[in-house]
Amino acid sequence: MAVFLLSDELVFPDPRLADEDGLLAVGGDVGPDRLLLAYTHGIFPWSSEGEPILWWCPAPRMVLFLDELKVARSLRKAIRRRPFRLTIDRAFTRVLEGCAETPRPGQDGTWLHPALKAGMSALHRRGIAHSVEAWDGDELVGGLYGLALGSVFCGESMFARRTDASKIAFVALVEQLGAWGFTMIDCQQPTEHLRRFGAREIALEDFLGRLGEGLRRPWKIGPWSFDPADAAGRADAIGPGVRSE
Numbered sequence: 001m002a003v004f005l006l007s008d009e010l011v012f013p014d015p016r017l018a019d020e021d022g023l024l025a026v027g028g029d030v031g032p033d034r035l036l037l038a039y040t041h042g043i044f045p046w047s048s049e050g051e052p053i054l055w056w057c058p059a060p061r062m063v064l065f066l067d068e069l070k071v072a073r074s075l076r077k078a079i080r081r082r083p084f085r086l087t088i089d090r091a092f093t094r095v096l097e098g099c100a101e102t103p104r105p106g107q108d109g110t111w112l113h114p115a116l117k118a119g120m121s122a123l124h125r126r127g128i129a130h131s132v133e134a135w136d137g138d139e140l141v142g143g144l145y146g147l148a149l150g151s152v153f154c155g156e157s158m159f160a161r162r163t164d165a166s167k168i169a170f171v172a173l174v175e176q177l178g179a180w181g182f183t184m185i186d187c188q189q190p191t192e193h194l195r196r197f198g199a200r201e202i203a204l205e206d207f208l209g210r211l212g213e214g215l216r217r218p219w220k221i222g223p224w225s226f227d228p229a230d231a232a233g234r235a236d237a238i239g240p241g242v243r244s245e
Contacts, residue, residue, distance in 0.1 A: 006055070010034055015042045015057035016204065022058030029053070030115050032122035039147050039154050040215055042208050044188055049113035059204035062187040062194060066178040070198040071171055078164045079171060084134040084141065086172050088224040092124045093117075095131040095143040099157035112157065120156075123147060127222035132173045134165040142166040144173065146185075148222075152214035153177055154186045170197070176226055181217070184210055 006028035100112035123129035142165025144158035
């Protein structure tokens with residue numbers, strides 16, 4: 001299949017036209033309006049600094065349904081020790097930097113280049129992009145970020161400077177999203193790390209249908225914060241619907 005060349009016009013081709021590797025289009029920009037348009041159509045950018053902007057929609061699609069979250073026994077024990085203080089939307093820029101600085105296997109440089117960070121930061125100011133932070137005292141030791149679109153959370157990236165910091169932040173986020181009525185996390189690319197949490201691949205058509213349904217639900221525009229300690233969403237409050245392994 002052909003790869004589409006984008007112009008300055010805010011439009012994307014049908015995501016079903018992506019090639020077998022998931023590449024759909026090249027060019028355009030990563031400003032907040034184009035980013036929002038892309039994610040609401042199941043498309044995301046992924047390219048290194050200095051390269052043309054590449055837009056992807058892989059098939060099948062890796063997702064985590066919130067009621068299918070799995071937490072390993074070892075991680076559950078770590079969570080119960082409450083090693084970190086968790087927050088939401090307290091250090092979005094620092095979380096972006098942490099994700100950008102984290103080395104990735106087989107990747108030279110970072111895909112989170114300055115223009116993309118600027119676009120994501122603009123969406124954060126609009127209350128659409130959110131971060132979760134794990135703190136050891138006043139030190140940021142892990143976190144993750146993504147976009148909230150109706151009842152769908154598009155997970156982008158995570159980092160950890162302490163053992164289990166990003167995992168604990170992720171479990172807390174999943175619990176909180178479930179309490180708020182979210183239904184699905186778009187994990188984008190298949191990884192064994194996410195499979196261990198219960199994520200699985202679904203057909204692209206199924207994903208796009210579920211995304212469309214999620215977009216029609218009320219949007220929870222930020223800033224966000226965790227619910228009180230006795231509610232889901234805290235690392236020390238794993239709900240009964242979560243399966244351990």
